[in-house]
Amino acid sequence: MRKTLLGAISPEEFLREYWQKKPLLIRQAWTDFPEIIDYARLAELAERDDVQSRLIEYKNERWKLESGPFTPSRLKRLGETDWTILVQSVNHLVPHISELLYRFNFLPYTRLDDLMISYAPPGGTVGPHYDSYDVFLLQVGGKKRWQISSDDASGFIEDAPIRVLKDFNPEQEWILEHGDMLYLPPQYAHYGVALEPGMTYSIGFRAPKTQEIAVKFLEYLQDELCLDGMYADPDATVTSVPARIDEQFTDRISQMLQNIQWNDERVKDFIGRYFTEPPPHVFFDQTEELLDFDDFAAAVATSGVMLDLKSQMLYSDEAMFINGELLECPTEAINELQTLANNRQLEAGVYTEGLIETLFTYYEYGYITLKPSSADAV
Helix, strand or coil: CCCCCCCCCCHHHHHHHCCCCCCEEECCCCCCCCCCCCHHHHHHHHCCCCCCEEEEEEECCEEEEEECCCCHHHHHCCCCCCEEEEECCHHHCCHHHHHHHHHHCCCCCCCEEEEEEEEECCCCCCCCECCCCCEEEEEECCEEEEEEECCCCCCECCCCCCCCECCCCCCEEEEEECCCEEEECCCCEEEEEECCCEEEEEEEECCCCHHHHHHHHHHHHHHHCCCCCCCCCCCCCCCCCCCCCCHHHHHHHHHHHCCCCCCHHHHHHHHHHHCCCCCCCCCCCCCCCCCCHHHHHHHHHHCCEEECCCCCEEECCCCEEECCEECCCCHHHHHHHHHHHHHCEECCCCCCHHHHHHHHHHHHHCCEEECCCHHHHC
C-alpha cells in the first residue's frame, strides 16, 4: 500500500475539512527520502545559471535579497546564522524530488506548481509573511519553529526587498522536526525561524489571478479567432461634430465585438496549452545521443518511457497537451498516452506503431525520456 503524506487523514477528509479552510500539522508525514538535498547539494544548484535561486539575509534590522546564480566564493562568505538560501523547482532537476512532488496527485496537475527547497542555519528566516496560494511545508533535517496567524491585515514593510508583514501576532506555534509537515491555506500568515540547520521542502500550488487568466485567454483568442465581416454604415448622415464619438458608431463596434464568443471546448484547449506551457527559463536539451526509431522501439519494449522532469502533460475528452502544445496522436494510442500523463511514465511493453511514432516524436523534442533499465539502476 502506498504511504500517504497526510498521516491518518485520507485525501478525501483533508480536502473536505482543511483544504483552503484551516491549517493542518502532520507529524512524520514523510521520512522515506532516497537521499537528502543538503546544503552542499543545494549550493551546487544555486550556482547554476539555469536555476532560479535567492539568498535572504537579515542584518542590522534590515532585510537583504540577492538573486542567483551565486559564485562559490559568495556562498563561502555567509555567516553561521541569520540567512536562508532558496532554490525553485528542484523537481525539474532531481528525480526523487519530482516523485515526491507528484505524490500530491490527489489534486489535479493543473493546480500543482513546484517544489522549492530552502536551507537555513540557526536564525535563518524569510520573515513573517503570507502566500496567495496553498503550501505544504515539509521539514527535512534540523528543527524549525513555525508561528501562524489568520490575521494578515497589517500590510508589508514598505522598503523591504521581500514581502515581510509589519505586525505579526501569532495564534499557534509548533516546532517541526525531520519529516513533520505543515499545511497552510492561502493568505494565512506564517513565520518560520530555523532553530537548527535544516531544509524546508515547500510544495506550492498554482493559483493564477483572474487578471492573469483573462489577459492570457485574450492573447490565446487573438491567435485562434477568425471573424468575418467588416465595418459598414450605408445609412451614414452628415455630422457637424466630426470629432465626437457618436452612439451609432459605438453600437456598431459593440455588435462587432459580440462576435467574439467561446465555448467549453475552446476553454479546455486554452487550459491545456497554458497550464502545460513551460516557464521562460525552462529549456529541453538532449544530454545523450538519440536512438534511431527501431532502437527506440526496442528500448520502450524493455524499459518503458517517462516524462522529462520538466515536462507537463494534460488531457481533456477532446485533446491532449504537452508543454504548451497540442499533442497529435492516433486514436488507438489515447489510452496509453493518458496513462503516461497521469502516472508520468509508461511501463515497458509492446505497443502499436502509432503510439511508438508519437512517443518517438516527443522523445526527439526532449519531452520524453526512456526509463532507466534495471541494469542502469544498479
